[in-house]
Amino acid sequence: MGAFKSAVITTKGQALLAKVVAGTCKLEFTKIAVSENTLSGDLASKTGIGTVKQSEKVASVVRQNGANVKVSASFSNETLGAGYYVRNIGLYATDPSDGEILYSISVADESEATADWMPPFNGIGVSSLLVDLVTAVSNASSVEVTVDPSAGATVAQITNLQEQINDVRTFVGYEQDDVYGVEVDFVNKKFTRLAGAENMTAGDDFSALTPWGGRKRCILTNEGVVLAYRGETGYTEAGATTQAITVGDTEYPSGTKVQVMVEQPIFYVKTVSVSGAAANSGRGKQYSKARYYISPTPKTGFKPVGGFKDANGNLQDKIYLAAYEGCVYDSSAGTYCKDDTLVADFATDMLSSIASAKPASGLSQVLxxxxxxxxxNNRGTGWQLSNIFSLSATQWLILVEYASFDAQSKIGKGVSTFTDDGTTNMSVITGATAGVGNGSGIPDGGTDGQCSVSYRGEENLWGNIWTWLDGINIYNTATESTVYVKEFGTMADDTADGYTALGFSAKNGSGYISAFGIDEDLAEVFIPVALAGSSTLPVGDYFWNAYTGWRVARLGGGWDYGSVCGAWCLYWNGASSNRYRYVGGRLLYVPQTSVAA
Structure with a gap:
C-alpha cells in the first residue's frame, strides 16, 4: 500500500465548501481521477492533476463524523494498455457556478517508497485499485489507497450502496420531499427551511402531515382507551362522559372518568451538526449551526423522537400528551378539585387533565x-408525569413548523403579563382554547399575554403556571452542571442511578439561551450550554441554573414572567423538596401494548 500525503483542498474546493456551509448548494462528488505526473508548487491553486491515466465515477460516499466523509471509487486495469505509477489522486465535485471542479489533490509520499504501480492488463488476471478518500472541511485530510489484485467491488459494497448514499445526506442535506427540516445558524441567528419544508408555511401546510396533523384531542379512560376524538359524538372536556359510548365490543357507561389528552403519532428525527464549537459551559461541544430533520416514517440515519417507549423500553406508535395543566381528582370523594383548595392524598388522588379547572399548585399542599x-402514576399503568423526552416531541414539531424556537412570537405569549399578587395561585382556569381545538394560537377575542395559548391541542405549555418536568436530574458543582436523563422506567429524584449522563455540561448561571449542547446519542433533547441570546433570538427563552447540589427541572414560565416564557424555558434552581404556589404538573400517557414498526 502506497503512502500519501495529506489531501489539499483546492481554492475552488474551498469556495464550494463555503457555498455548502452557507446552505446555497449541496456537496456532490462526481469522480476520482489518477495521474503519474510529478506535481510541485502550490497544490491548492491547481485546477487539474496533469495527464489523467484513469478516471472513475464515485461509487460511494459515507459520512465518517460531523465533518468528514469517505469517498470511494474502484479502478480496473482490464482496458489498460500501459501501466503507470499512482502519484496523484484528484477528487472532483460539481460547483453550481463553475461546473465540475477539482475539489482536492492527494500526492504520493515517495520519500521512503516508490509510488504504487498499476500494471497493464496481461490478458489473464485483472488488477483493481480501490481508492478511499477521507476528506474534511479543511486541508487536514487523509488518504488510504489499496491495490486488490483479485476483484472490484464486493457484494457487501453493492448492497450497502444506498445506505451509504442515505448516510452522506446527513452531511450535505436531505432533498426528499417526505423529510422536513430547518437549519439553525445559532451564531448569525438565521433559520432556513430545508427539504420538503422549503416552501411550506406554518399551519395548513403542516396539518396535511401525520406528525402535525395527526395530533388531535381525545378523551382517554384510565385504561388508555380512546372513547372519542374532538368533534365526535360523546366527546367532552368535563372529565366524565355524559352518555354511553361503545368502543369495539365494550360499552362505557355515562359517567366514565376520562382525561382530555392529545394523541401524538410517532415520528423520526435527525440532527446534523454543520458546525460546532467548544461548549460555553466548559465541557463538551455546542451547535454553532445545525440541521433538524423530521420524517413521518422510519429512514436510514433517523431515530424515533423521544418519549415513545413504554415501561419496558418497547417503542409505541403513539403517546398521549395532556391537553391541560393538571388539577387533582379526589379519589375518596369521587370529584375533581377545580379551585386548588384540596390538600391531596398523594397515595390515592390523581393528577388530571380536564377543562374548567384551576391548575393544582403547591399553595395548599406539598406538591x-x-x-x-x-x-x-396513581391513574394507572402507563400514566406518568410529563418528562424531558415527551416534551422534546412537541419542541421538534414547533421548531420545524415555524422555523423558530420563539413560540411566544409565532403562536402566542400565553398567560405571562399579569402582575403577581405575591400570595395566591393566579393561574387562569383551563379550557379557554377549547375552541382552538387541534389548531394553534389564542382564543378569538383574547388579549395576547393575558389569555391561554395552545399548540396543536396542548394548552399553556408555556405561561400561566410552571409545570414539573420529569426524566431529568441535575447535579451542580461550582464549575460544572451534569445532566442525567431517563426516557422510560421508574423515575426518581436526586439520583444518577438508571439515568444517562449527557456528554456535556449545562450552563451554570441564568440568561436567554443562545446554544444547545451536542450529544450524538441523545440529540433529540435540547439542553442549554450558552446564555448570550435575547428575548427573541436565537431561541428567545430563558434558563436558570445557579445553585449547587441536586436540582429538579420545571418548564414554561408563569403568569408574570413575560418574555422569558416559552417551550424551551427551563428553571433548574429548585430542589426536589421544594413546593411553590406557581408550579403544577402535566399528565402523560404511554400505551403499553401497541408496538411501532
Missing part, C-alpha cells in the same frame, strides 16, 4: 415533583 409524579 413537589415527586408528589406530582405519584398522583400521575
Amino acid at each position: 413537589t415533583r415527586a408528589n406530582a409524579r405519584k398522583m400521575a
